[in-house]
Amino acid sequence: MIVIMAGGRSSRMGAEKPVLRVGGVPMLLRVYREAGKVDEVLVALSRNTPRTRELCLREGLPFVETPGKGYVEDVTYLLRELGPFISVSSDLPFVKGGDFRAMKRAFDGRTSLTGVLPLKLVPGDLNPVTYRGYAVVGLNAVGGEGERFLELSNPLLALNVNTPEDLKLADRIAKLVGR
Secondary structure (H helix, E strand, O other), X not given: OEEEEOXXXXXXXXXXXXXXXXXXXXXXXXXXXXHOOOOOEEEEEOOOOHHHHHHXXXXXXXXXXXXXXXXXXXXXXXXXXXXXXXXXXXXXXXXXXXXXXXXXXXXOOOOEEEEEEEHHHOOOOOOOOEEOOXXXXXXXXXXXXXXXXXXXXXXXXXXXXXXXXXXHHXXXXXXXHOO
């Protein structure tokens, strides 16, 4: 199962990120469509995201309510309720079905995987979170035993939309790549 994390406060953006449009399409729907090519998908909401809930109801997207206290707390809650799963941030507008397939193939259902990109693949105008020479992306597998990195190859995974400037860049990229 793939769970789209869409219950955060979006404090840096100042608006609910899942409903913001990239290339004319709400980011949540972009992520949902790609994830749905690979597995069953569930959207994780919280009281922090009423507009995202409305979008899910309008589009018929299945969702689950989380406590909404923070990312780690929500992931822990979901692991307890659902068992192991693949998680993806709703603000990764260029995630592709192939990225989910790579994560699913590598996930043994026990050891958590953190999706990363080698820094040499990160476009120069992006400023991703880095750790040990990698850009950390918002695509992960959640298990209960330890953790390891999974190198991915889609350079646009480095664009996690957190600020209005990121949103403008994502919209420009969407127009260039036609999606």
